[in-house]
Amino acid sequence: xxxxxxxxxxxxxxxxxxxxxxxxxxxxxxxxxxxxxxxxxxxxxxxxxxxxxxxxxxxxxxxxxxxxxxxxxxxxxxxxxxxxxxxxxxxxxxxxxxxxxxxxxxxxxxxxxxxxxxxxxxxxxxxxxxxxxxxxxxxxxxxxxxxxxxxxxxxxxxxxxxxxxxxxxxxxxxxxxxxxxxxxxxxxxxxxxxxxxxxxxxxxxxxxxxxxxxxxxxxxxxxxxxxxxxxxxxxxxxxxxxxxxxxxxxxxxxxxxxxxxxxxxxxxxxxxxxxxxxxxxxxxxxxxx
Amino acid sequence: xxxxxxxxxxxxxxxxxxxxxxxxxxxxxxxxxxxxxxxxxxxxxxxxxxxxxxxxxxxxxxxxxxxxxxxxxxxxxxxxxxxxxxxxxxxxxxxxxxxxxxxxxxxxxxxxxxxxxxxxxxxxxxxxxxxxxxxxxxxxxxxxxxxxxxxxxxxxxxxxxxxxxxxxxxxxxxxxxxxxxxxxxxxxxxxxxxxxxxxxxxxxx
Numbered sequence: 001x002x003x004x005x006x007x008x009x010x011x012x013x014x015x016x017x018x019x020x021x022x023x024x025x026x027x028x029x030x031x032x033x034x035x036x037x038x039x040x041x042x043x044x045x046x047x048x049x050x051x052x053x054x055x056x057x058x059x060x061x062x063x064x065x066x067x068x069x070x071x072x073x074x075x076x077x078x079x080x081x082x083x084x085x086x087x088x089x090x091x092x093x094x095x096x097x098x099x100x101x102x103x104x105x106x107x108x109x110x111x112x113x114x115x116x117x118x119x120x121x122x123x124x125x126x127x128x129x130x131x132x133x134x135x136x137x138x139x140x141x142x143x144x145x146x147x148x149x150x151x152x153x154x155x156x157x158x159x160x161x162x163x164x165x166x167x168x169x170x171x172x173x174x175x176x177x178x179x180x181x182x183x184x185x186x187x188x189x190x191x192x193x194x195x196x197x198x199x200x201x202x203x204x205x206x207x208x209x210x211x212x213x214x215x216x217x218x219x220x221x222x223x224x225x226x227x228x229x230x231x232x233x234x235x236x237x238x239x240x241x242x243x244x245x246x247x248x249x250x251x252x253x254x255x256x257x258x259x260x261x262x263x264x265x266x267x268x269x270x271x272x273x274x275x276x277x278x279x280x281x282x283x284x285x286x287x288x289x
Numbered sequence: 290x291x292x293x294x295x296x297x298x299x300x301x302x303x304x305x306x307x308x309x310x311x312x313x314x315x316x317x318x319x320x321x322x323x324x325x326x327x328x329x330x331x332x333x334x335x336x337x338x339x340x341x342x343x344x345x346x347x348x349x350x351x352x353x354x355x356x357x358x359x360x361x362x363x364x365x366x367x368x369x370x371x372x373x374x375x376x377x378x379x380x381x382x383x384x385x386x387x388x389x390x391x392x393x394x395x396x397x398x399x400x401x402x403x404x405x406x407x408x409x410x411x412x413x414x415x416x417x418x419x420x421x422x423x424x425x426x427x428x429x430x431x432x433x434x435x436x437x438x439x440x441x442x443x444x445x446x447x448x449x450x451x452x453x454x455x456x457x458x459x460x461x462x463x464x465x466x467x468x469x470x471x472x473x474x475x476x477x478x479x480x481x482x483x484x485x486x487x488x489x490x491x492x493x494x
Contacts, residue, residue: 137487144484151481158475161468184428184453186300191432191451200433273468276461279443283458284308286428287301 029053153227160218164270167210168277175203176285184282211274215267228263235262295421304427307418307455308462314411315466319474322407329403330396341395345388352381418455426452 007015023032029050037048175182179200184190222228241258245251298306317325334342355378364371424447430440432451440451448454 135487141484141487148481148483151478154475154478158472161472165468165472181431182434184430186426186428188426188429188449188452190429200431204435204439273464275439276464277468279453279457279461280308280465282430283304283428283453283461286304 024052027053149225149227152225153222156218156221156225156227160214160270164214164274165277167214168207168274168281171203171206171210172278172281175200183288184286186286207274207278211271215270218270219267222263222266228259228266238262298422300425300427303418303422303425303455304458306414307459310411310414311459311462312466314415315463315470317407317411319470322404325407326400326403330399333399339395341388341391345385345392348381348385348388352378352385355381415459422455423447424454426454427458428453 029052030048033048033050181200182203238255238258241251241255245255334346337343355374359371359374359378362371362374426448429449429452430443435443435451437450443457444450444452444454446454446456
C-alpha cells in the first residue's frame with residue numbers, strides 16, 4: 001500500500017489556487033455567482049454580472065497586467081496581502097500643538113486678503129503666538145522699571161516745579177516792588193491808556209525767556225531719560241488707542257502721533273501752569289488797589 | 290426770578306471766596322471724604338451727650354475689665370467664679386452688639402450730615418457763583434503788563450480785554466493748587482530704586 005504523502009500548507013494552497021484558476025478559466029462566472037447568491041430560494045432572483053465577465057479595462061493597463069507572468073500567482077484572492085509599510089499612511093508622530101496651530105493660521109493667512117478683519121485678527125494672534133513668552137523675572141523687572149520711570153518722571157517734575165515757582169516769584173516780586181503801575185485792580189481805571197512805563201513790559205519778556213529755558217531743559221531731560229514714554233504709558237487715551245490698534249492696525253500710526261502730542265501737551269502745561277500762578281498772584285493782590 | 294437769589298458782592302470778595310472754597314475742596318479730595326467722615330464720627334463719639342453712646346462706651350469698658358479678670362484666674366481652680374465671669378462677658382457682648390446696631394444707624398445719619406456739610410461748603414457756592422457771577426469781572430490787569438493776545442485769551446469767555454472773569458480765575462486757582470499739593474506731598478512718597486536687570490542665564494554644555 002502506498003503511503004499517504006503529507007502535503008505542506010504551501011503546497012495545499014498552491015493546489016487550491018490552481019483548481020480555482022481552472023474553474024475561472026472555464027467561464028460561466030456570472031451563472032456561478034447568481035447560483036451562490038440565490039442559494040436557498042426556489043426562484044433565482046439574482047441577476048448580477050460577475051467581474052470576470054465584465055468588459056475588460058483599457059488595453060494599456062490590461063496588457064501591462066497580462067504581460068506580468070507571475071501576476072495571477074502573486075495576486076490570489078484568498079492570499080493575505082503583503083505586509084504594507086504604513087509609515088506612509090499614518091500621520092507623523094504627534095506634532096507640537098503650536099506647530100499645528102501655526103500651520104492652520106498660515107493657511108488661513110494665505111487664503112484671505114489683507115483687508116479682511118478676520119485675517120488681520122488671525123495675523124495678530126499668530127504674531128503673538130510666535131513671540132517668545134517673557135520669563136517671570138523679565139516681567140517683574142519690566143514692572144519695576146516702569147514704576148521706577150514713573151517715579152523719575154515725578155521727581156523731575158518736582159524739581160522743575162520748584163525752579164518755576166521760584167523764578168515766577170522772583171520776577172513778579174521784583175517788578176511789583178519796583179514798578180508802581182505793575183498791579184491789578186477791581187476798578188477799570190487801572191487800564192489807564194496813558195504811555196506806560198517801559199520797564200513794565202520787562203516782566204513778560206523775562207517771564208518768556210525763563211519759560212523757554214525751562215521748557216527746553218525739561219524736554220531735553222525727558223528725552224534723555226525716556227520719561228515721556230513713562231508718562232504716556234499711564235495715559236488712558238493712549239491705552240485705549242493701543243488696545244484699538246490690536247483690532248485696527250491703522251491706529252498704530254495715530255498712536256505715535258498721539259504720544260507726541262501728549263508729550264507737547266506736557267510742555268504746554270508748564271506755560272499754562274506758570275501763567276496761572278501769575279494770574280492768581282495778581283488776583284490776590286488786587287485788593288491793594 | 291433768579292435775580293432775586295443773587296447777592297451783589299464786591300468782586301474781590303468773590304475772588305477770595307472762590308479761592309478759599311477751591312482750597313478747601315482740594316484739601317478734602319486730598320485727605321479723602323471717608324477719612325474725614327471717620328474723623329467727624331470719632332469726635333462725635335468723644336463729645337456726644339447721647340445716652341446710647343455713653344452706654345456703649347461703658348459696656349465696652351466693662352467687657353474689657355471682665356475679660357481681663359477672666360484671663361487672670363484659672364478655670365479649673367476657680368470654676369464657679371470663672372463661669373460667672375464668662376456668663377457676664379457673653380451677656381455684655383450681646384448688649385454691645387445691640388447697642389452697636391443702634392449706634393450704626395446713628396453713624397449713618399452723622400455721615401449723611403457730614404456729606405451735606407461738605408456739599409454746602411464746597412459744591413453749592415461754586416454752582417451759585419457760576420450761575421450768578423459768570424459775567425462779572427473780578428479784576429483788571431494794569432495796562433502793558435501782558436501782551437494783547439494773552440490778555441484776550443485770559444478775558445474769555447465774557448470779559449473785556451485785560452480783565453479776568455470767573456471761569457479763568459477758577460481754572461488758574463485749580464491749576465495752582467494742584468501744583469502746590471503735588472509740591473507738598475511728593476517728598477513724602479516712597480523712593481523707588483532702579484531695579485537690577487536680570488542676568489541672562491547661559492546654557493552650559
